[in-house]
Amino acid sequence: MTGPTAVQVWWARLGDGHAGLLALLDPVERARYDATVDAADRGRFLVGCALSRLALGELLGLPPADVPLRRVCPRCGGPHGKVELAVPRESEYADLDFSVTHSGGVVGVAVCRGAAVGLDAEEYAAGLDVGTAAPIALSDTELAALHALRPAAGRQAAFLRTWTRKEAVLKALGVGLGVSPRALVVSAPDAPPAVLTWPERLGPRPDLALADMTVDGAHPASVALVGACGVRLDQRDASAAVAAYAGGV
Template sequence: MTGPAAVQVWWARLGDGHAGLLALLDPVERARYDATTDAANRGRFLVGCALSRIALGELLGLPPADVPLRRVCPRCGGPHGKAELAVPPASEYADVDFSVTHSGAVVGVAVCRGAAVGLDVEEYTVGLDVDTAAPSALSDTERAALYARPAAGRQAAFLRTWTRKEAVLKALGVGLRVSPRGLVVSAPDAPPAVLGWPERLGPRPLVGLADMTVDGVHPASVALVGTGAVRVDRRDASPAVAAYGGGG
């Protein structure tokens, strides 16, 4: 793939959830929603499912409830893995990929054609223990650079680095099954780029990265595997989510 690849990134909030969105869920999603006991997690799942269906429905020209999705765990085969678009290999939409993320009150979905996509957002909270999180997340070089910064700026720097790493690992479909220490990215205040690659992932592909900030505070990153450049079409999805099923 040459030239910047376009990715739509839709952002909504936990507070956008409402009972009318339940009509958009398929039976598997509804069962998982009903089985989730924590209210906040249940709400994030509902908004994430609805937002995925709204974003994909716009691209496919389908009502959100009719968007064909499947979830298959790569380890056990159960219906709780990463959601994928369930279309035949010969379909004109077989090259569509999407990624869902949520943290705190923020929920996001990225949709792309022609490249694998990963999206991550991290809630910026005062209570993050960077000293505990950094050893398992950062390479030795990244940790040294982090601690060379003033203490007041370390949390923001760590979260920016982390969103880049997790976005790439999500785009690859491996998530945290691969240690993020082996994936080295550029400094938080430098243009986003992958500098080091985990050996266990094989040859390094083209990876495009773009950074965002949600609500002026929360760092987010989107990664595309298969292209070296990213063009982001950012959407505020809150009105769209509120419009379905009687919300708002």
């Protein structure tokens, strides 16, 4: 039996962003950065790009600024699809995959080889309307279990844990919300993470592996692997590395 697949998960924070990181952006990323109106969203995008290149650069033995990335939408061909490592098919790194997430003040990048990876983190928010969000994301069975939770104050945490698992799987598949999350049923929030029901429209169910995390004691997060039988997590706090990057100077 194949053992668990190693996954590096690098974490940084919105506050780690600074002007020196702009040197890491390619022209497409710089255009997106400049076009983003909200300052926090702009900062999360910048840190996410920098963190991706720092993590991948270590694995590839390249300076972060030399890590080749591309974004191509599978539907229209535009430069806004899932970010990928731009290496030839015959490259020794062609089996390397990564996934980026950001929520609130947290930014994360998961990297692995030999499997497709998806990473999602969420933020507890006083203004989150679970009653509105849950029916869109949860199956009838999951929704009934959520409503049965007592006290009701624990429902947000349960919902976010379930949501991070689903979103991580959908991101690993590269389908995002093109598939209804209601069709993907996962285990109860207090049970080991697993996919219980697989959407028929996605075809045969592949090997899947999930792992849960909590970042900074407040952000539920999950990582999913498609094409693996287990996850061996290696979490790294990269805030200092991001904050110290000097733009190649």
